[in-house]
Amino acid sequence: VEGVLSQHPGILRCVVVGVPEVRLTEMVAACVQLRHGWRWDENDEVEDFHCLSRRILNNFCRQKRLTGFKIPKRYFLWGGSDFPLTTTGKIRRDEVRTRVMSFNNHYYAASKI
Template sequence: MTEACSSLTFLTLYDPTSDNLSQSFHINGEIKSGLVHQPGAVCVGKPAPHIELKIITEDSSRVGKILTRGPHVMLGYWAQISPKTSDTCDEGWFDTGDIGEIDEYGNVWLIGRSKGRIKTGGENVYPEEVEGVLSQHIGLSSVVVVGVPDTRLTEMVVACVQLRENWRWVDSPSYCSAEKDNQTLTREILQRFCIEKHLTRFKIPKSFLIWRKQFPLTTTGKLKRDEVRREVMSCMQFLSSNL
């Protein structure tokens, strides 16, 4: 079985969601088995035998751009005079545009797309990772995360959320409920949820906006993140001007 993602092809050697750890893999002379779960990321298994992968990082993190090399890589783009050249495309390596990491067992984890990256406080945040964590909350039906300009942080992480039926949003920071089954959400509740899910603190949204309509999609069903970002910026400018 194979799974296609961007320009990569992955070979499923085992079911990464299974609790059966009887299968083992030989890595750097050691026998290892299992799965290292990454919050907000999607495991796509191991690359097929004919595919080379490497991760290009900007810091000490293991997360970075996914580059691939092999017979599956295209020669260039249609009608382009010369193949795309860059520091990350030398020696046959192709920048997939995907962001992820490879764990100690050789599993590839996809986190997001490089073009959607948010730069906040000198750190990189990939919206898909934050969305993956927030979408686990029972009170949210849909989440889109964007970065908006900020004078102090360069960009601020903002989450646009849609609530499930019978859930309500409270803006008051002093709100506190002692009832465990209370179907009420606040910024503080969602931020605390992110911490409980082990999301790194600089990735936790600073602001939350209630989105009361459908998120804009392309004809192929892909999210128009830039359009959401523009609407969030317009909304926040309007709120600031009315303070």
């Protein structure tokens, strides 16, 4: 999933984690950092070349033949800092998941964390 999302020209970095969800037991959540000059806009009636939304990224995933259950259900815009890393340079997914789950009660198509 990360490999597919990383192919989009507007995505600088992304981390995908599974988070608990009542109906599906677990859901796919993607934390994304946008490239400079790109913006997030859920009201994407006007097709702006440098604009991303949940709909645009989900369509991109479908075009890349990503299976439906792997397509992220939520997107989170990761703040200015890099993703947390271990001492060996690997992403600390447990920390990313914890930050995503802290927004569990506040549903936004793209929450800023």
